Amino acid sequence: MELGVAKLLPASSRTAGDRFWIDRTRDVHTATAAAYGVITVADPDDRRIRLDAGRLLQRVHLRATLAGIGLHHMNQVTERIDREAATGATPTFGPRFAALLPAGGHPLLTFRVGRPVRDGRPAPRRSVAMVAAVTS
Numbered sequence: 523m524e525l526g527v528a529k530l531l532p533a534s535s536r537t538a539g540d541r542f543w544i545d546r547t548r549d550v551h552t553a554t555a556a557a558y559g560v561i562t563v564a565d566p567d568d569r570r571i572r573l574d575a576g577r578l579l580q581r582v583h584l585r586a587t588l589a590g591i592g593l594h595h596m597n598q599v600t601e602r603i604d605r606e607a608a609t610g611a612t613p614t615f616g617p618r619f620a621a622l623l624p625a626g627g628h629p630l631l632t633f634r635v636g637r638p639v640r641d642g643r644p645a646p647r648r649s650v651a652m653v654a655a656v657t658s
Contacts, residue, residue: 551596555634559593562627575630578639592638600629 534542561579563571571574583593603614 556636561631
């Protein structure tokens, strides 16, 4: 329903979209974060490393949930770093973010950490049998 309504409204400008993103990031996403996490890797292009990093994030997320802590993925900065590399643009996000991280580590996954203000909704899950059938 929201998508249908959004299609009826006039298109927003790039400036308005950027302003909305900045405002939401500052006033909502980062204003309530108690901490931030970044999973860094030696080689972000290595598929095995990416898979292991994703598994690590999944374990961190599950452990945090058990402790009543919420995690919210914030992948905008890593997407911008990738976009600059893909388009050949002058790197601005990568060097600035790298200055905040341990030497030699490349950011792969980023998230904020905090106490949730409301309970999360259950997500649909597949049964073990369904997953086993897909991977066989």
